[in-house]
Amino acid sequence: MMTLLSRNRIRGVVIHAVLFVVLGFWMIPQVYMLSIGLRTPAQAFDAALFTWPVTFDNFVTVIRDNPLGGIFLNSLIITVATVAIVVAVSSLFAFSCAILRLKGSMLLYTTLLTTLMVPLASMVLPLAILLKTFGWVNTYIGLILPYAALGVPFAMVILKAFMEDAPRELFEAARVDGCNAWQTYWHVALPLVRPALVFVTIWQFIVTWNEFFLALIVLTKSEMKTLTIVPMQYSGFYMANPGALFAVLTLIALPLILLYVLVQRAFVRGLLAGAVKG
Amino acid sequence: MATLSIDKITKAFGHTTVIPELSLTIEDGEFCVLVGPSGCGKSTLLRIIAGLEPISSGRILVDGVDMSDAEPPERGVAMVFQSYALYPHMDVGRNIGFGLKIARTPLAEITERVGRAAEKLRLGSYLKRKPRELSGGQRQRVAIGRAMTRKPKLFLLDEPLSNLDAALRVGMRVEIARLKAELASTMVYVTHDQVEAMTLADRIVVMNGGRIEQVGAPLDLYHRPANLFVAGFIGSPAMNFLKGRVASAEGDQAMVSLDLGFSLRMSVSKPPQPGAEVTVGIRPEHIVLAAEGQADAVALKASVVELLGSDTFIHVRDGEESLVIRDSGGRMVRAGDRIAISLPPGACHLFDKAGQRISDTAAATEPA
Amino acid sequence: MRAGTAVQAAKRRSASKASTVYLFALPATLLFVVFIAYPILWVAGESLYTGTADGRAVFAGFANYTTILSDPTFWIVVRNMVLWGIITIPVQMLIGGLLAYFIERHTHALRGFFRTMFFLPVVTSVSVISLVWVQIYAPYYGIAQEYLKHVGIVMMTSPIGDPKTAIYALIVVNIWQWTGFSMLMYIAGIANLPSEVLDAARIDGARGWRLGVHVIVPMLSPATKSLLLLGVIGTLQTFPIVHLMTGGGPNRASEVFGTFIFKQSFVLGDTASGAALSVIVLVIALVLSLVQIALLGARLSPAGKDEP
Numbered sequence: 007m008m009t010l011l012s013r014n015r016i017r018g019v020v021i022h023a024v025l026f027v028v029l030g031f032w033m034i035p036q037v038y039m040l041s042i043g044l045r046t047p048a049q050a051f052d053a054a055l056f057t058w059p060v061t062f063d064n065f066v067t068v069i070r071d072n073p074l075g076g077i078f079l080n081s082l083i084i085t086v087a088t089v090a091i092v093v094a095v096s097s098l099f100a101f102s103c104a105i106l107r108l109k110g111s112m113l114l115y116t117t118l119l120t121t122l123m124v125p126l127a128s129m130v131l132p133l134a135i136l137l138k139t140f141g142w143v144n145t146y147i148g149l150i151l152p153y154a155a156l157g158v159p160f161a162m163v164i165l166k167a168f169m170e171d172a173p174r175e176l177f178e179a180a181r182v183d184g185c186n187a188w189q190t191y192w193h194v195a196l197p198l199v200r201p202a203l204v205f206v207t208i209w210q211f212i213v214t215w216n217e218f219f220l221a222l223i224v225l226t227k228s229e230m231k232t233l234t235i236v237p238m239q240y241s242g243f244y245m246a247n248p249g250a251l252f253a254v255l256t257l258i259a260l261p262l263i264l265l266y267v268l269v270q271r272a273f274v275r276g277l278l279a280g281a282v283k284g
Numbered sequence: 285m286a287t288l289s290i291d292k293i294t295k296a297f298g299h300t301t302v303i304p305e306l307s308l309t310i311e312d313g314e315f316c317v318l319v320g321p322s323g324c325g326k327s328t329l330l331r332i333i334a335g336l337e338p339i340s341s342g343r344i345l346v347d348g349v350d351m352s353d354a355e356p357p358e359r360g361v362a363m364v365f366q367s368y369a370l371y372p373h374m375d376v377g378r379n380i381g382f383g384l385k386i387a388r389t390p391l392a393e394i395t396e397r398v399g400r401a402a403e404k405l406r407l408g409s410y411l412k413r414k415p416r417e418l419s420g421g422q423r424q425r426v427a428i429g430r431a432m433t434r435k436p437k438l439f440l441l442d443e444p445l446s447n448l449d450a451a452l453r454v455g456m457r458v459e460i461a462r463l464k465a466e467l468a469s470t471m472v473y474v475t476h477d478q479v480e481a482m483t484l485a486d487r488i489v490v491m492n493g494g495r496i497e498q499v500g501a502p503l504d505l506y507h508r509p510a511n512l513f514v515a516g517f518i519g520s521p522a523m524n525f526l527k528g529r530v531a532s533a534e535g536d537q538a539m540v541s542l543d544l545g546f547s548l549r550m551s552v553s554k555p556p557q558p559g560a561e562v563t564v565g566i567r568p569e570h571i572v573l574a575a576e577g578q579a580d581a582v583a584l585k586a587s588v589v590e591l592l593g594s595d596t597f598i599h600v601r602d603g604e605e606s607l608v609i610r611d612s613g614g615r616m617v618r619a620g621d622r623i624a625i626s627l628p629p630g631a632c633h634l635f636d637k638a639g640q641r642i643s644d645t646a647a648a649t650e651p652a
Numbered sequence: 653m654r655a656g657t658a659v660q661a662a663k664r665r666s667a668s669k670a671s672t673v674y675l676f677a678l679p680a681t682l683l684f685v686v687f688i689a690y691p692i693l694w695v696a697g698e699s700l701y702t703g704t705a706d707g708r709a710v711f712a713g714f715a716n717y718t719t720i721l722s723d724p725t726f727w728i729v730v731r732n733m734v735l736w737g738i739i740t741i742p743v744q745m746l747i748g749g750l751l752a753y754f755i756e757r758h759t760h761a762l763r764g765f766f767r768t769m770f771f772l773p774v775v776t777s778v779s780v781i782s783l784v785w786v787q788i789y790a791p792y793y794g795i796a797q798e799y800l801k802h803v804g805i806v807m808m809t810s811p812i813g814d815p816k817t818a819i820y821a822l823i824v825v826n827i828w829q830w831t832g833f834s835m836l837m838y839i840a841g842i843a844n845l846p847s848e849v850l851d852a853a854r855i856d857g858a859r860g861w862r863l864g865v866h867v868i869v870p871m872l873s874p875a876t877k878s879l880l881l882l883g884v885i886g887t888l889q890t891f892p893i894v895h896l897m898t899g900g901g902p903n904r905a906s907e908v909f910g911t912f913i914f915k916q917s918f919v920l921g922d923t924a925s926g927a928a929l930s931v932i933v934l935v936i937a938l939v940l941s942l943v944q945i946a947l948l949g950a951r952l953s954p955a956g957k958d959e960p
Contacts, residue, residue: 021758029769038795039784053798095679102676111677118680121688123941125889127910128933131917131926132691155687158680175369178336183383184357187672197373212775218892219910223918237779238896248787259780266775270768277840
């Protein structure tokens with residue numbers, strides 16, 4: 007008994023140690039980024055992961071010299087609007103398929119599903135031309151609506167699966183309680199699939215915030231650019247000053263990392279609640 | 285309170301007809317139980333009454349008004365679902381008051397009516413709890429409370445006790461009987477459990493294969509089953525059925541001889557053809573353990589004996605025929621014993637080959 | 653009279669119900685038609701035309717396609733995409749699966765910590781990641797050549813500057829970024845394994861790696877199939893890492909579909925061949941997806957299309 011217990015304990019310690027070592031290697035790029043950002047110009051080109059001493063001058067400089075707030079705001083507006091549209095549109099559609107079961111909705115569902123198999127790379131050219139026709143180049147809406155269209159199918163799959171898993175009698179009870187379709191959607195369906203809504207919201211937020219290809223093409227004016235596409239211009243601008251470049255990269259990467267750390271528990275809970283149904 | 289008239293409705297799913305032309309009237313204030321084996325269409329009928337299931341043809345009238353296409357609230361129905369269907373994200377109070385909220389009832393009135401229902405159902409201290417924090421019986425009461433607060437014209441219950449364990453079920457049955465007296469609402473109750481049907485109903489509707497087999501007061505069904513199906517369905521243990529032939533018939537009297545060797549003289553409503561195949565039904569509790577050598581008695585071997593304390597169930601098997609005898613007299617019988625039994629003709633039911641009752645109402649009363 | 657009004661009421665009701673239902677499905681349908689279906693049809697049509705010197709479009713049949721298919725770059729792209737897929741997808745599954753297994757079954761207090769930390773590359777902006785890795789790979793001052801020489805790997809130039817190694821160097825970055833995603837999918841799979849089956853396997857004597865190989869791996873096949881499907885689509889839409897780190901170079905050695913389309917369409921302004929390329933990528937994606945769905949019964953389930 008004792009030996010079994012201690013064998014288990016030793017195994018636990020070894021596995022933890024291995025995981026920490028792997029994690030250490032895994033974190034090198036992020037640590038390196040932060041480390042360069044904290045260097046003085048003299049150390050900037052040292053081929054080392056860590057240098058000493060550290061300075062926060064780079065961060066002070068880049069925050070002072072760059073309109074990071076405005077860029078951040080662009081990212082935020084586009085992302086929040088996209089997430090709101092995706093969640094609203096996909097939950098409405100999932101409700102019409104799973105609960106209202108209207109005629110033709112399954113055909114529509116299958117059609118939308120094929121969007122999941124469309125690589126963004128093949129959509130960029132036609133979308134660019136379409137947005138040009140609409141006069142939507144360098145506008146928020148020009149990114150928000152295509153992002154929403156590309157995001158809806160995935161969200162819809164998850165929300166529909168959750169709604170189908172909910173007991174049907176609940177929706178009948180709502181009908182007996184006098185709810186029309188909209189009230190059933192709002193008061194019953196949405197609260198029932200809350201974990202899935204949270205999951206979809208977070209995932210769509212991550213995907214939209216980090217989208218690069220379409221943003222690169224649609225946003226050409228510097229005052230419209232998002233956090234994802236500005237690093238390129240900084241890499242030219244701060245070519246001779248890696249400390250400043252990596253300070254600004256750290257600042258650009260930080261918001262989403264912090265956000266994820268805050269919401270990861272709810273995100274994983276949604277995932278474990280069956281968002282992955284194979 | 286309301287009178288519910290179901291007028292020649294049919295219900296088909298695709299090409300399968302589940303309810304072929306059914307009519308039924310449920311009187312104002314009546315507690316009506318729909319009972320039958322699973323798949324008999326009783327739940328479908330209830331859902332049609334509720335307005336959850338559209339009908340293929342026919343009409344549903346509530347107090348004489350055609351409600352065939354009306355939504356549930358327009359019909360004035362409230363329903364208790366088999367799984368209770370409580371909204372998991374709302375606490376007990378909000379669950380009970382949700383229908384009122386949707387109907388835009390003033391908040392003060394909602395609070396008052398929810399409070400009253402909760403008090404009546406002894407849920408007062410649970411109003412802030414979520415359904416998952418409640419026991420099965422408490423959830424059941426919340427579901428009833430939700431239906432109650434809406435002051436429905438029609439109170440529908442779909443197998444409300446089937447998810448409870450046996451002990452709780454007895455308690456809730458008593459509770460529903462109490463509510464029935466208090467609410468004085470027209471109630472339609474679906475169950476597959478004939479004990480619930482017998483104890484709760486003013487009137488029982490026995491269904492089978494989408495059709496109504498018989499409608500009547502509980503004891504009516506027990507004593508005067510219209511056909512073999514009802515006779516076999518009502519009563520536990522089930523009625524014994526014995527094969528026989530009409531030996532002779534004359535006026536309202538018929539002599540029936542059974543394959544087991546009994547010979548019975550019975551009153552009939554219409555005289556059968558001599559020689560016709562018939563079935564005689566007798567309830568286990570009506571079979572008499574006779575003294576050996578009694579004139580009308582037949583000796584048979586007991587195959588299995590179940591001692592329940594208050595009663596003894598004696599199973600008899602002879603060739604194709606089998607019998608269950610319920611003896612409350614405390615006679616000691618062991619498996620393998622030969623016992624003499626007699627069938628009091630007054631307690632026997634006679635059914636023709638088609639399964640329809642042909643014996644007269646003689647069995648309406650307890651045999652002496 | 654009453655029957656008549658009832659019928660009318662019913663008709664009104666069903667009519668209003670139908671329009672309500674229509675409203676539920678309308679927004680999704682509109683978004684799909686305008687931003688997915690129409691662009692696809694447009695690009696398919698456009699791929700059959702070619703621009704003339706005076707700006708008119710002339711029907712060209714499959715001329716754009718033959719031009720693309722005879723371009724040697726196209727075949728470099730195909731080779732790179734195949735390499736990308738057959739290296740990235742299994743490696744991510746293997747590392748992600750192992751991480752998931754050890755994190756889920758052998759950690760408790762630190763489980764949330766490990767799950768979060770290994771997932772962080774997924775949420776780190778891809779453009780930031782690309783520039784950091786350029787720095788890591790850099791000759792003279794990058795840390796890769798500095799530290800790898802201690803284990804006997806000497807790099808004279810940046811691996812992304814050498815046509816022979818560029819694509820592999822990019823694949824490493826891609827694997828690093830997306831392994832956390834595979835891990836999370838497997839974590840969800842492991843957490844949802846029925847514990848009775850694991851107990852039964854234990855009683856049958858399966859322990860340690862035998863339990864893993866014979867019981868857990870087969871039971872995780874839904875997650876594996878999803879990852880495969882998402883991996884293929886993700887491979888085909890690869891763009892930011894390549895665009896930012898090598899631009900498809902050196903000498904087009906690391907070109908992928910994304911960068912190729914980008915160059916044809918937006919740098920060279922050759923809409924016709926860009927359109928033909930877009931259609932080719934689309935068709936490859938659909939065919940590969942459908943083949944997988946038909947052969948494996950794979951389902952498109954979570955988590956998005958940004959994999960791998």
